[in-house]
Amino acid sequence: MAATGAPTGLTQGSRTKGGIGESTLRPDGTLKVTGEFAYSSDMWHEDMLWGQILRSTVAHAEIVSIDTSEALALPGVYAVMTYDDLPTEVRHYGLEIQDTPVLAHGKVRHHGEPVAIVAADHPETARRAAARIKVEYRELPVITDEASATAPDAILVHDNRTDHHIGHVPHPNIVHRQPIVRGDVEQAARRADVIVRGEYHFGMQDQAFLGPESGLAVPEEDGGVHLYIATQWLHSDLRQMAPVLGLPEEKVRMTLSGVGGAFGGREDLSMQIHACLLALRTGKPVKIVYNRFESFFGHVHRHPAKLLYEHGATRDGRLTHVKCRIVLDGGAYASASPAVVGNASSLGVGPYVVDDVDIEAVALYTNNPPCGAMRGFGAVQACFAYEAQMDKVARELGMDPVEFRQLNAMEQGTLMPTGQPVDSPAPVAELLRRVKAMPMPPERQWESSEGADVRQLPGGLSNTTHGEGVVRGVGYAVGIKNVGFSEGFDDYSTARVRMEAVGGEPVATVHTAMAEVGQGGVTVHAQIARTELGVARVTIHPADTRVGSAGSTSASRQTYVTGGAVKNACELVREKVLEIGRRKFGSYHPAWANAELLLESGKVVTDGGEALADLVDVLGDEAVEVEAEWRHRPTEPFDLRTGQGNGHVQYSFAAHRAVVEVDTELGLVKVVELACAQDVGKALNPLSVVGQIQGGTTQGLGIAVMEEIVVDPVTAKVKNPSFTDYLIPTILDTPTIPVDVLELADDHAPYGLRGIGEAPTLSSTPAVLAAIRDATGLELNRTPVRPEHLTGTA
Amino acid sequence: MRVSFTVNGRPQQADDVWEGESLLYVLRERLGLPGSKNACEQGECGSCTVRLDGVPVCSCLVAAGQAEGSEVITVEGLAEYARQRSGDALPGAADGAGPHTGEGAGLAPVQQAFIDAGAVQCGFCTPGLLVAADEMLERNPDPSDADIREALSGNLCRCTGYEKIMDAVRLAAARQAEGA
Incomplete structure (x- = not known):
């Protein structure tokens, strides 16, 4: 019997057909509003079992013993597995460094680390069984920051490292270090009329995607397993899973289930291997669904950071130099830390012209929760700090903060700190101009004819003020984010496109392994196929591992890279279709041989618009199918000593203006408006583009005033793993977000597009912080800002 | 235990329900109605909102037994409910x-x-x-x-x-x- 909830193809209907540039509607929209769209947690199979993970209750300890006998004795329990039950010698995994145990072995390195797994016939039985497993820990001192990580007697979080970073890091508790040195900062500092220094702290943010980690593993007759899963990259999961399971990759079949958001938190494996292990052990389908508490332990978070900056400028407002040191806490396992270091360092001065820089970024191994990918990926932390610095320098110079930024704004041709030229439009000054020119929300916007509407005031329905003590502030920020995987990574995607005549109509089918996580890739792929192939009907095949890798739905890259792969495959299909046309009809019209031919509205047409044949007649009974990989321009690693190198593919820019109102007596903040201007190169789907910008902006607002995973500095235990205590913005916390979209084509990219998903998450946070500083006059060197930071009671 | 209530206008019955199961769990795992979502299972996110005798509730916080004899509307029944309302x-x-x-x-x-x-x-x-x-x-x-x-x-x-x-x-x- 098949699994209930397996995905089916999506075919966009005729009312919303449209090519690129149109706001066509999502093909999965109806399924999602009727509740029929099956997410990974909705999967169901007759006779399925429920998996449960037992996690460590301490952050750093030796495991003295594990006793599973009482758990196994519980009726309804089918299997309990620990490290000793793993089927092969491959017992660790990881995105780049294979340092993460599938189940803890001898030691746990962070609070919530998986220790044992259980399969039972009811989720409550599985939970109770897990609770009956007796684990004896001998606690070890915890490493929680740079000082404890690099102390002379520090315990090594990982003994005997063999990864490729160990040779160049100053201490084994440092995952990776990237310096970037250009020009001569000491000499440049002598030209500075003002020098501004600051130390900044960035809290640990959670992706807080709403669909919890979940999936269904179904054992198959050939000894393999089929996993229905919510992930960001099917093939990356497969590569890490198969060796642990002891199966060849072709016996581990992966199908993408509905994904309830991701934001980086699904780049690493969560329950994938555990569900497959239990399914293979019991011979039964196994479903695992985290609850929210477990989800806070089940994925990596955004790196908290300490950032030290020095900026210098001449009296006429030109930056002379930037020195900075960025310390990212990577937690217990490496995850994406090395790449986050690469981003934080290479993007560390922001979208400005600075010829003399001395930058260093490191990621630590500690016993804090593991940190890795989250929307903005290293660039977010840096932007928070360098934008605070830009405001400080402007204030020292007595200049307007926007004018000061515009004076130093990079443009096309500017060299990055890495020496890489920015070789496509970089409208930094223009974005600032646009966002500043937007109309301001009215003063005292809470006043109505019936008096103050407390819902519009800081404190809201708590009714804490009717306007007394409320001060408005305005702040600006701009940021730079790389698009795509950098530093020499072979960042390709694969698309399979098929074209055939069905029922008297030409139809295209697009099959990729791209993870649709909500961003709207499925919409855009159909638009690309319509534009390139001139068909109305396009079916999007479910994503699975029967087609080549699409790479990750990360780094703002999917529309660029998998969109590029779909475009490329469509072009190859078009060539084949035209070959068939020439063979069949070439003798009837000379244009077949000597004109530029296009596919439009179901016909082969010349570039002059003359129709030569119907696609249905050209295709006849033939189906044309192409599967091809596509790559963007190659990048290169950053030099390990100087940080020089053409490491990035493309850059993305956004600017924000935040308007806040602060109840200065109670320290409550109401963000009144967050306006954004962003260059998107080419908006393939304008409705989706604006949705991405508004969503990214709101996650930045969350970091500014609400969101932080609080880790106890003494025990390294997580104190707030719930939506009761970890607050993400509600519709009451989120203001109107007017968006101004600029479209300056990047000639290197398909259709001139620019990856857009992350840039708005960068500048949103520092703009809100700047606005709060403007309202209160306070320094505010950490984020998120809490009431006690504004009332002096921290 | 056995729980009986009306979902989207149709009488439904679930057997062998453990007393600790939520209305959300019974809808999703026993009645084949996974449209109501399980984002937090602690009453903070609203993704499991259904109407219980007309009132919007977080179904994760309602014990299945509490729904005995009630009328429940889920997202799966929203269109039909709207149709009947509009007449x-x-x-x-x-x-x-x-x-x-x-x-x-x-x-x-x-x-x-x-x-x-x-x-x-x-x-x-x-x-x-x-x-x-x-x-x-x-x-x-x-x-x-x-x-x-x-x-x-x-x-x-x-x-x-x-x-x-x-x-x-x-x-x-x-x-x-x-x-x-």
Whole structure:
């Protein structure tokens, strides 16, 4: 019997057909509003079992013993597995460094680390069984920051490292270090009329995607397993899973289930291997669904950071130099830390012209929760700090903060700190101009004819003020984010496109392994196929591992890279279709041989618009199918000593203006408006583009005033793993977000597009912080800002 | 234990229910209605919102036994519920419309508005928001922006920044007013 909830193809209907540039509607929209769209947690199979993970209750300890006998004795329990039950010698995994145990072995390195797994016939039985497993820990001192990580007697979080970073890091508790040195900062500092220094702290943010980690593993007759899963990259999961399971990759079949958001938190494996292990052990389908508490332990978070900056400028407002040191806490396992270091360092001065820089970024191994990918990926932390610095320098110079930024704004041709030229439009000054020119929300916007509407005031329905003590502030920020995987990574995607005549109509089918996580890739792929192939009907095949890798739905890259792969495959299909046309009809019209031919509205047409044949007649009974990989321009690693190198593919820019109102007596903040201007190169789907910008902006607002995973500095235990205590913005916390979209084509990219998903998450946070500083006059060197930071009671 | 209640107008019965099971669990895992979502299972996110005898509740916080004899409306029944409320048929399937096309076939006005306004991204919050928004529009057909925000403040969305959700609810209210 098949699994209930397996995905089916999506075919966009005729009312919303449209090519690129149109706001066509999502093909999965109806399924999602009727509740029929099956997410990974909705999967169901007759006779399925429920998996449960037992996690460590301490952050750093030796495991003295594990006793599973009482758990196994519980009726309804089918299997309990620990490290000793793993089927092969491959017992660790990881995105780049294979340092993460599938189940803890001898030691746990962070609070919530998986220790044992259980399969039972009811989720409550599985939970109770897990609770009956007796684990004896001998606690070890915890490493929680740079000082404890690099102390002379520090315990090594990982003994005997063999990864490729160990040779160049100053201490084994440092995952990776990237310096970037250009020009001569000491000499440049002598030209500075003002020098501004600051130390900044960035809290640990959670992706807080709403669909919890979940999936269904179904054992198959050939000894393999089929996993229905919510992930960001099917093939990356497969590569890490198969060796642990002891199966060849072709016996581990992966199908993408509905994904309830991701934001980086699904780049690493969560329950994938555990569900497959239990399914293979019991011979039964196994479903695992985290609850929210477990989800806070089940994925990596955004790196908290300490950032030290020095900026210098001449009296006429030109930056002379930037020195900075960025310390990212990577937690217990490496995850994406090395790449986050690469981003934080290479993007560390922001979208400005600075010829003399001395930058260093490191990621630590500690016993804090593991940190890795989250929307903005290293660039977010840096932007928070360098934008605070830009405001400080402007204030020292007595200049307007926007004018000061515009004076130093990079443009096309500017060299990055890495020496890489920015070789496509970089409208930094223009974005600032646009966002500043937007109309301001009215003063005292809470006043109505019936008096103050407390819902519009800081404190809201708590009714804490009717306007007394409320001060408005305005702040600006701009940021730079790389698009795509950098530093020499072979960042390709694969698309399979098929074209055939069905029922008297030409139809295209697009099959990729791209993870649709909500961003709207499925919409855009159909638009690309319509534009390139001139068909109305396009079916999007479910994503699975029967087609080549699409790479990750990360780094703002999917529309660029998998969109590029779909475009490329469509072009190859078009060539084949035209070959068939020439063979069949070439003798009837000379244009077949000597004109530029296009596919439009179901016909082969010349570039002059003359129709030569119907696609249905050209295709006849033939189906044309192409599967091809596509790559963007190659990048290169950053030099390990100087940080020089053409490491990035493309850059993305956004600017924000935040308007806040602060109840200065109670320290409550109401963000009144967050306006954004962003260059998107080419908006393939304008409705989706604006949705991405508004969503990214709101996650930045969350970091500014609400969101932080609080880790106890003494025990390294997580104190707030719930939506009761970890607050993400509600519709009451989120203001109107007017968006101004600029479209300056990047000639290197398909259709001139620019990856857009992350840039708005960068500048949103520092703009809100700047606005709060403007309202209160306070320094505010950490984020998120809490009431006690504004009332002096921290 | 056995639990019997009405879901979307149809009598339903679940056997062998463990006393600790929530209404959400019974809907999703025993009655084959996974439309109500399980984002937090602690009453903070609203993704599991259903109407229990007309009142919007977090079904994760309702013990299944508490629903005994009640009338439950879930997202799966929202279109039919809206159809009965309006007293006439909703727009039928247009050319090319269907469940796999992103185009409405007999949807509730608020469902269609969510699609049209771009209020759906990952969609995990959508079922709960739709049930909550539909209930608000039933009570308050001409809501101010502040009314909409207040009514939907118990429903978390992580993708959209809520702007398109605001657009969708305004659109549904406007269409409802036109049709009235």
